[in-house]
Amino acid sequence: AAGVIQSPRHLIKEKRETATLKCYPIPRHDTVYWYQQGPGQDPQFLISFYEKMQSDKGSIPDRFSAQQFSDYHSELNMSSLELGDSALYFCASSPSRGTGNQPQHFGDGTRLSIL
């Protein structure tokens, strides 16, 4: 079965640079979530989109922005990168909220390292 695809898997940037992470949800999933996970920590919710509109906002810094496109893929744009942004970034998708409570399905993440 198709899973959530994230790219790139690994990304190395320097301070003050920008980065773009991409997420391709499971087909027919219209809701996308972004999480940040530091070493040994639980995933922290950043932002979510439903039907191409921002749904909820968590602890996403103002330096970050995201959007969901017409094909339901999503991109997380990160600017003025800081050392503390080094983490695993996960994307998850779920089916339409109209179908009731549904689990999120996660991709394998992008490991972002800031030098």
Add this chain to the structure above:
Amino acid sequence: GESVGLHLPTLSVQEGDNSIINCAYSNSASDYFIWYKQESGKGPQFIIDIRSNMDKRQGQRVTVLLNKTVKHLSLQIAATQPGDSAVYFCAEKSGQNFVFGPGTRLSVLP
């Protein structure tokens, strides 16, 4: 979610024994809960879920128990196998999103 830094709580069990992983959640209004398994270098993998109108749900070798009175969730793994070694997270639904609890590292001893 709360962070426990670099030192996750660890549960060590002998292969073949049963494992019980516990989780306290924060929002008494949460109506949906999920257990995830996360292996090194991978994303969280769905194990089992439970809605708040239930207090127990069973899957293949796993059982989730929900105690709404004390806001407690547990995951029981029967006949633990080496492949069960991973970090386990509970997640509670908050609005349209999920809040993760601190993970527990399960180590299966031969």
